[in-house]
Amino acid sequence: MKKRIILSPSLLSANFGRLEEELFALEEAGLKWVHWDVMDGIFVPNITFGPPVIRQLRKKSKLFFDVHLMIDKPERFFEVFTDAGADLICFHAEASLHLERAVQKVKDLGVKVGVALNPATPLCKIKYLLPDLDMVLLMSVNPGFGGQKFIPFTKEKIKELRQLLEEKQLSVDIQIDGGVSPQNIGELASLGANIFVSGSAFFNFPPYGQRYETFLKALKDKDS
Numbered sequence: 001m002k003k004r005i006i007l008s009p010s011l012l013s014a015n016f017g018r019l020e021e022e023l024f025a026l027e028e029a030g031l032k033w034v035h036w037d038v039m040d041g042i043f044v045p046n047i048t049f050g051p052p053v054i055r056q057l058r059k060k061s062k063l064f065f066d067v068h069l070m071i072d073k074p075e076r077f078f079e080v081f082t083d084a085g086a087d088l089i090c091f092h093a094e095a096s097l098h099l100e101r102a103v104q105k106v107k108d109l110g111v112k113v114g115v116a117l118n119p120a121t122p123l124c125k126i127k128y129l130l131p132d133l134d135m136v137l138l139m140s141v142n143p144g145f146g147g148q149k150f151i152p153f154t155k156e157k158i159k160e161l162r163q164l165l166e167e168k169q170l171s172v173d174i175q176i177d178g179g180v181s182p183q184n185i186g187e188l189a190s191l192g193a194n195i196f197v198s199g200s201a202f203f204n205f206p207p208y209g210q211r212y213e214t215f216l217k218a219l220k221d222k223d224s
């Protein structure tokens with residue numbers, strides 16, 4: 001099954017003082033998605049932004065808002081993030097006690113739903129939920145900070161998850177997040193990932209149009 005390929009730049013590495021301009025620059029560069037890393041200082045040892053920031057910027061941008069909730073008991077906030085303008089809500093399996101109920105809650109709000117797994121969390125945690133999901137986010141670093149090194153064993157998880165999805169004939173996106181760059185994106189795509197989050201390896205190399213081309217070229221080169 002041929003999967004769509006998407007690059008979703010992580011705003012964690014953008015300039016927080018110029019988010020409106022950053023979103024505009026991404027659109028100008030041809031990007032379609034943007035990744036919002038929402039952190040609460042409890043589930044992860046860092047704090048970023050919340051619904052009011054997303055709500056304001058929703059008015060300024062047509063990008064697909066890919067919202068990654070790194071927060072404890074995320075179900076408390078699904079409604080407010082949807083209302084603020086999230087197109088997709090992805091939350092952590094480790095942070096939610098009643099995972100199936102939480103997935104249904106997002107679906108009932110009418111947006112796409114994803115479940116994220118930390119590097120050490122096994123795939124069996126979400127195996128039975130796969131038919132209900134739009135996306136699985138595999139963390140390839142421990143969440144909380146940008147610019148960390150890719151954890152190699154997570155490649156095995158991509159491969160196993162793609163195999164499982166093929167066996168079950170399910171069209172679920174696999175997003176990989178953490179340490180993704182033009183150096184490894186081709187290999188990650190070959191293993192079965194199709195949505196790529198990149199923070200430092202994207203935002204630290206302006207102009208964004210050229211950087212996007214570099215990522216796309218790396219993906220193309222793996223096919224030749």
Ligand SMILES: O=C(CO)[C@H](O)[C@H](O)COP(=O)(O)O
Nearest residue numbers: 143144146147178179199200
């Ligand atoms: O979820 C995240 C951190 O928790 C970030 O999206 C991720 O780390 C991206 O940053 P980089 O590409 O610099 O590794």
